[in-house]
Amino acid sequence: MSTDRLEALQYYARKFQRLRVDRAHGVAPHKPILLLSVIESFQRSLIRQNQIELSQQLNQTFLKNWSYLGSARHYPDISRPFFHMKSGKFWHLYANPGFEKVLSAKIKLKTFSEVKKAISHAYLDEDLFDFLQIPSTRESLLTILVRRWFPGQLEDIKKILQTDEFQDPPGYFREAYAMYMERLTEA
Template structure:
């Protein structure tokens, strides 16, 4: 019988190995654990696989606001890597990164971790305890009482909110944002920004491809469409919703390659030199002249300035 019972993990959570070098406790590890537990409660982590995803980062940044320390930065890469020293947090490396992760090197940059780690995972015993409401609430209480005893009054309400959905609602309400380059230096926030934009655009188009109308959803509402930028973010830093369009994977790729564009009247303009063999679906050229599927709300319609840029610099250049 395993000795890794609830009391074992209560002790582990009470004695997390944290940095105390700056005159105050670095709260990164307990906040990361609370973020993981939040995703489990919301049904977003049903398997013992914890990628460094936009959902996890958003939950971490949300919890950092009430729980974080002014003496430390909200850097999720640090606890995501160093929690392995506490014995119950493990890595599934991506192929080719095994030596890096187990070499003793400190891999803490978010971009590098997302390349190197397919997912983190917990001890099976701990993950099972976190599936059960009673033991899960006990472990939440341990984290709050031991690490945030002076701050835990409003945490229950905060834990119940989906952080990425909150960011998405804010983006939809404001119509989006054009960023300054200096705002994009934090890798973790860039991951959240990218996911928030794409989800907001997809939501505006009712999770359908604007080109072909395709909609496929799973039980978690994950879908086959992307929120594509019309004018590339890498050049314009433009995350306004009207610089986005919802496209399935195939038509997103084709749009970025300039195989089709969209006129000012929102009709499709398809290259006439495509050689297509599509026995089980409608060829792209047959969509030429069709009107795209548009959002319900006119403020999210593709911006004409962005469409004109795409026609000149991408469609025209193809």
């Protein structure tokens, strides 16, 4: 790997380690779980072009990963990290027609339906997109992400990314998931 590519990989490793997360009720795992879900989507060849849509598939992957790694103190909502990941400067949002001003005005979109209505898709810096397509660099970024946000769970998380099965969730998750899915169908 060239020096430039190695420096770029180190740049994204630092970005993954320094995600801006909500800490009001303990560390909110939304952004790390979203990134794990995106990495899993690359691993399964579900993302082939630099467009990450807020799709049912990505949402299911996010909720599955949340069932293993989520927090009882936080609501398992993919829309907020999908929107706020832009603060990392490697995740960019592409507005739906007519919503360009909403994104440029820095209005905070708070609900799944608001995000879905305003945003066509997210896209990554080209270097990061390239890195996530290559198994070895994807593995390196996964390792960095897990060591920072889910220490000691790398082998478990590798297994989680291989399954479609939800963990038999504790009661808080079943209730939150049911409410979330109800909201989703209304959107």
